[in-house]
Amino acid sequence: MHPLPKVPKSEIESRIQRLQNAMRSENIDGALITQNIDLYYLTGTMQNGVLFLPADGEPCLYVKRSLVRAKFEASVPVEEMGRFKELSEKLREQFANGKRLGIEMDVLPYGLALRYLRCFPDVEPVDLSYLLRLQRAIKSPYELEQLEESAKMVKQVIDLLPEMIRPGVSEVELAAKIEYQLRMMGNFGLYRMRAYNQELVLGMVASGVAAATPTYFDGPAGGLGLSIANPQGASRKIFAYGEPILVDISAVCEGYIIDQTRLAVIGELDDDLKHAYEVTRQILKEIEQLGKPGIPWRDLYNRGCEMAKAAGLEKHFMGYGPDQVRFLGHGVGLELDELPVLANGFSEPLEEGMVIAIEPKFTFPERGVVGIENTYVVKPDGLKSITFASEEIIYLDS
Amino acid sequence: MHPLPKVPKSEIESRIQRLQNAMRSENIDGALITQNIDLYYLTGTMQNGVLFLPADGEPCLYVKRSLVRAKFEASVPVEEMGRFKELSEKLREQFANGKRLGIEMDVLPYGLALRYLRCFPDVEPVDLSYLLRLQRAIKSPYELEQLEESAKMVKQVIDLLPEMIRPGVSEVELAAKIEYQLRMMGNFGLYRMRAYNQELVLGMVASGVAAATPTYFDGPAGGLGLSIANPQGASRKIFAYGEPILVDISAVCEGYIIDQTRLAVIGELDDDLKHAYEVTRQILKEIEQLGKPGIPWRDLYNRGCEMAKAAGLEKHFMGYGPDQVRFLGHGVGLELDELPVLANGFSEPLEEGMVIAIEPKFTFPERGVVGIENTYVVKPDGLKSITFASEEIIYLDS
Numbered sequence: 089m090h091p092l093p094k095v096p097k098s099e100i101e102s103r104i105q106r107l108q109n110a111m112r113s114e115n116i117d118g119a120l121i122t123q124n125i126d127l128y129y130l131t132g133t134m135q136n137g138v139l140f141l142p143a144d145g146e147p148c149l150y151v152k153r154s155l156v157r158a159k160f161e162a163s164v165p166v167e168e169m170g171r172f173k174e175l176s177e178k179l180r181e182q183f184a185n186g187k188r189l190g191i192e193m194d195v196l197p198y199g200l201a202l203r204y205l206r207c208f209p210d211v212e213p214v215d216l217s218y219l220l221r222l223q224r225a226i227k228s229p230y231e232l233e234q235l236e237e238s239a240k241m242v243k244q245v246i247d248l249l250p251e252m253i254r255p256g257v258s259e260v261e262l263a264a265k266i267e268y269q270l271r272m273m274g275n276f277g278l279y280r281m282r283a284y285n286q287e288l289v290l291g292m293v294a295s296g297v298a299a300a301t302p303t304y305f306d307g308p309a310g311g312l313g314l315s316i317a318n319p320q321g322a323s324r325k326i327f328a329y330g331e332p333i334l335v336d337i338s339a340v341c342e343g344y345i346i347d348q349t350r351l352a353v354i355g356e357l358d359d360d361l362k363h364a365y366e367v368t369r370q371i372l373k374e375i376e377q378l379g380k381p382g383i384p385w386r387d388l389y390n391r392g393c394e395m396a397k398a399a400g401l402e403k404h405f406m407g408y409g410p411d412q413v414r415f416l417g418h419g420v421g422l423e424l425d426e427l428p429v430l431a432n433g434f435s436e437p438l439e440e441g442m443v444i445a446i447e448p449k450f451t452f453p454e455r456g457v458v459g460i461e462n463t464y465v466v467k468p469d470g471l472k473s474i475t476f477a478s479e480e481i482i483y484l485d486s
Numbered sequence: 487m488h489p490l491p492k493v494p495k496s497e498i499e500s501r502i503q504r505l506q507n508a509m510r511s512e513n514i515d516g517a518l519i520t521q522n523i524d525l526y527y528l529t530g531t532m533q534n535g536v537l538f539l540p541a542d543g544e545p546c547l548y549v550k551r552s553l554v555r556a557k558f559e560a561s562v563p564v565e566e567m568g569r570f571k572e573l574s575e576k577l578r579e580q581f582a583n584g585k586r587l588g589i590e591m592d593v594l595p596y597g598l599a600l601r602y603l604r605c606f607p608d609v610e611p612v613d614l615s616y617l618l619r620l621q622r623a624i625k626s627p628y629e630l631e632q633l634e635e636s637a638k639m640v641k642q643v644i645d646l647l648p649e650m651i652r653p654g655v656s657e658v659e660l661a662a663k664i665e666y667q668l669r670m671m672g673n674f675g676l677y678r679m680r681a682y683n684q685e686l687v688l689g690m691v692a693s694g695v696a697a698a699t700p701t702y703f704d705g706p707a708g709g710l711g712l713s714i715a716n717p718q719g720a721s722r723k724i725f726a727y728g729e730p731i732l733v734d735i736s737a738v739c740e741g742y743i744i745d746q747t748r749l750a751v752i753g754e755l756d757d758d759l760k761h762a763y764e765v766t767r768q769i770l771k772e773i774e775q776l777g778k779p780g781i782p783w784r785d786l787y788n789r790g791c792e793m794a795k796a797a798g799l800e801k802h803f804m805g806y807g808p809d810q811v812r813f814l815g816h817g818v819g820l821e822l823d824e825l826p827v828l829a830n831g832f833s834e835p836l837e838e839g840m841v842i843a844i845e846p847k848f849t850f851p852e853r854g855v856v857g858i859e860n861t862y863v864v865k866p867d868g869l870k871s872i873t874f875a876s877e878e879i880i881y882l883d884s
Binding site: 095193217 | 488492520522526530531533534551552554559599659662665670685699710712716721740820
């Protein structure tokens with residue numbers, strides 16, 4: 089039907105098996121999966137449908153459109169969805185002896201959830217999302233290969249930054265140039281986020297006062313944005329001498345997203361900002377060593393906070409004042425906001441194969457944001473970066 | 487705080503008033519608005535928060551982040567959200583005598599909905615989304631101005647297509663060039679869709695066999711896409727002689743999205759495809775005349791189907807065979823999939839000020855998709871296009 093590479097069947101089989109094991113250990117008898125990313129992860133296709141997965145036995149993907157494409161791509165059994173009444177009868181039959189049904193409570197809309205739950209009288213709905221997200225946090229060798237391909241795309245663009253950043257160029261113009269380069273390499277151009285109301289274009293190209301503008305976006309740098317209706321990231325502001333230019337770039341290969349940030353300056357950067365940038369590099373080095381399997385996620389965040397405080401920069405760490413965000417890093421994969429979250433609330437341990445974007449940043453109101461970000465995979469002896477490129481500030485002639 | 491233009495206060499006041507009127511007529515006593523687009527529409531800011539709107543009296547926007555930015559941008563009263571327990575108490579107090587509470591059941595995630603509904607014991611949740619979407623379908627003169635600005639961006643890019651389309655160029659490379667031009671003009675680069683699991687990059691650059699590849703996407707042309715994880719729109723396929731190249735472009739100004747499609751060919755197009763394209767133009771002309779205030783939405787779809795059938799092309803209309811979609815057009819505005827929907831299920835009448843993208847298209851398996859799309863505003867005497875550019879096929883030298 090088409091020449092695009094498929095997800096290996098063994099990947100899908102192992103993912104289904106792992107999720108079924110986790111479901112059994114939580115006494116979840118079956119799951120109804122509806123979100124396109126979760127569907128893709130568990131079936132190998134992203135067509136319009138729902139997956140029913142019993143804790144024991146074979147899953148079935150019921151597809152509305154395109155049935156022919158889903159049958160070609162999926163590594164699980166596929167059936168036509170038919171009318172909702174028919175689907176409802178099939179689901180009820182399949183789950184006849186089930187009690188606890190897992191659904192994706194963090195993404196499935198309320199109205200649709202009610203509709204599906206009416207197919208299963210007398211079941212107890214439970215949230216499956218955290219379980220599934222925790223499983224997805226640990227990447228297979230196949231998944232790591234895709235992330236490494238994404239990292240190569242970002243590396244190529246970072247190498248071009250010295251040619252692209254010039255006095256008189258605006259944030260959105262630099263974003264345009266970066267996006268163009270990535271797209272010519274086959275980048276998807278959308279960065280999927282799971283959290284309600286979160287969205288992202290490219291990442292972030294933000295400089296000076298515009299970068300320090302607070303936003304709703306759940307990240308350490310906000311950005312002025314192009315309008316009040318698009319209130320984050322790149323704006324029409326033109327780069328000026330001596331201000332920090334934060335370039336936060338994502339790229340996508342086979343659905344897998346990488347995340348990396350570098351800092352550029354036209355001319356010279358003030359000494360205190362230069363020092364703050366050095367602190368972010370030190371934090372990164374420290375976390376690279378600490379980040380071994382077994383350490384609680386929160387410990388990495390708290391160590392970052394300690395180091396920011398020791399440097400007298402705690403008020404500037406990960407945003408400024410009331411607009412600080414309370415994390416140091418986030419998992420990346422098919423979504424940009426995956427687990428683990430390096431934040432205070434999480435006592436869960438790091439595990440080998442988790443992939444994390446770590447982004448220590450400092451915000452200085454009216455002056456800008458300095459910081460760095462790499463994406464790492466957790467190895468037995470610490471974090472190994474899968475993003476490359478020099479970590480020095482990129483200095484450009486004025 | 488920042489120099490970005492604000493939404494006029496009179497706009498926000500009139501939107502709130504219209505929604506309150508509609509709520510009263512449906513016996514809805516209050517509404518809790520959570521989705522970023524709805525929040526922006528009703529308050530003038532898109533920060534992280536929830537809006538409580540009583541059927542009578544003043545609304546209040548409770549903001550988590552950024553409070554300072556929300557206060558600066560919003561045209562409604564803004565308060566700090568605080569901890570969830572405090573918010574819950576405030577909401578309960580505000581809705582002490584309320585019975586029916588409107589929520590956005592089509593977008594609000596199930597888990598979050600349960601959490602909010604626990605703030606309101608003994609209320610009856612009702613779906614507010616359709617009411618709000620119906621109101622949003624009718625654009626004010628301010629909103630039309632923004633859409634006209636978006637249309638200007640698309641027009642400039644369509645004028646450049648003859649330079650950008652060349653033999654040997656791939657779909658994704660053309661998409662890269664189009665996106666670059668739009669972004670240099672200040673385009674946002676994200677096309678918001680409301681429907682669960684729907685997403686779009688740019689629109690669609692799709693040619694020949696790749697364009698005819700069926701997808702899950704709720705539109706008449708699918709597209710092969712870049713990978714199974716991004717299974718729609720532009721692919722790496724290279725343009726060939728004599729095949730239809732469908733270029734479907736969106737652009738965003740102040741959040742408002744325009745949608746337009748043109749057809750290009752390198753060399754000559756087969757006569758039957760050329761004829762099919764002429765039929766899409768005839769359908770468009772017919773709908774332009776029919777589209778007066780008062781006509782049911784479904785009548786426009788059915789008229790399109792009749793004309794496709796009369797031309798012997800009904801199997802190819804809006805997709806092929808089982809992968810056909812059952813609509814002819816869709817509202818556009820802050821989201822790409824707004825009301826009205828020109829489809830069989832809808833007996834609602836067109837109203838003056840509605841803005842609709844109408845996109846008759848025919849799919850020929852293995853050969854491609856031909857079609858056209860303009861965005862219109864409903865006027866007393868019919869539809870008036872707010873997108874420009876010649877409607878002739880763009881012929882390019884081979």
